[in-house]
Amino acid sequence: MLGWGVERLRADMNRLLALLFHQGVLDEQFLQLQQLQDESSPNFVYDVVNIYFNESEKLLRNLRTLLMDREFSDYKKMGIHLNQFMGSSSSIGAKRVSNVCVAFRAASEQNNRSGCLRALELLEHEYCYLKNKLHEFFQMEQQRALAAGVRYPMQN
């Protein structure tokens, strides 16, 4: 009975991942992260993704603060934040977020404030979708681990 629940959850997780790959939200780099996880770091993916969420939200706040300033002109600083965001997004396989960062950076390099504002809206939207879906994935993982009798970190 317990085994059936675990298998069903595993199937649900695989379906969710397949959807995210199909939508281009994630790419194979996410699989690379999963392959790094082992007995010595059983929560590696969860830990790294949470670091990513914390860092990304700081970067998004910084980007919004910069752009909301009517006197804004520090495109160099914006570029630094975007490079950070792009780097960590591509490292966890967040493909669509990473792609929006590329477009955002292009607007920033052209000192195009309205283009940057549009890109920021899109970036916030893509990030929000990614975060919700990964939360869903980790909730299923937590349920699967509980069903299998494995310790799992409590999620915030």
Added chain:
Amino acid sequence: MDKKISTALVVDDNTVNQRIHRKLLDNLGIQSETVANGKEAVDVHISGKNFDLILMDLEMPIMNGIEATRKLREMGIRSMIAGVSTRSLEEEKQEFMKAGLDDFQEKPLTVAKLVSILHKLNRK
């Protein structure tokens, strides 16, 4: 005879990348330390530490990867230095290589790319 690679320095200002690169190295049995910019990489060598391999990011605050690589080579550091960066503009890559890199890999770093770096280190 294969050189035993046992220590590495991860030079990257991005916490996510630090974590991933350390895990990649750890899974290959390589002990690693991290620093957050080029100046810290130089300082850790001035303190007397040495590493078989340095994974050097390009864009970092205070001192970037190009300056840090140049400085380390001027100090006589002969460790393998592999540049890892998301920026792939050819001019930047050339400048990075000229500063003294032994190899360059585009991020994101994967097991295959790291193994490729280690093979080059063995042939050095």
